[in-house]
Amino acid sequence: MKIESSTKPPGAGAPLVKEAPGHSGSKAVTATSDDVQLSTLAAQLSASDDEQAFDAVRVSEIKQAISEGRFTINTGAIAERLIASARELVDSRLQA
Numbered sequence: 001m002k003i004e005s006s007t008k009p010p011g012a013g014a015p016l017v018k019e020a021p022g023h024s025g026s027k028a029v030t031a032t033s034d035d036v037q038l039s040t041l042a043a044q045l046s047a048s049d050d051e052q053a054f055d056a057v058r059v060s061e062i063k064q065a066i067s068e069g070r071f072t073i074n075t076g077a078i079a080e081r082l083i084a085s086a087r088e089l090v091d092s093r094l095q096a
Helices: 040-047 056-068 075-095
Strands: 017-019 028-030
16 A cells, blocks of 8 residues: 655745635735754754664664564663653743
């Protein structure tokens, strides 16, 4: 099954002017811009664009460990990162 996007990404020929609802197109309303703040993780990921998307050797090692039953998940680290992410989200909403 092929899934196609019905919307075009921003900047892909999309007009910078939006028509106001209820108008016949004789008047245009300019689009407003919003401030966007990246999370720390997003900024780190953006800064590491020059690095390879994934490490194929590491993926192979993990796959082997899973198949041998010796792969362990550090639930404490996952919980800490989830809580930190939630705090960052709450803090960003409180500042807005």
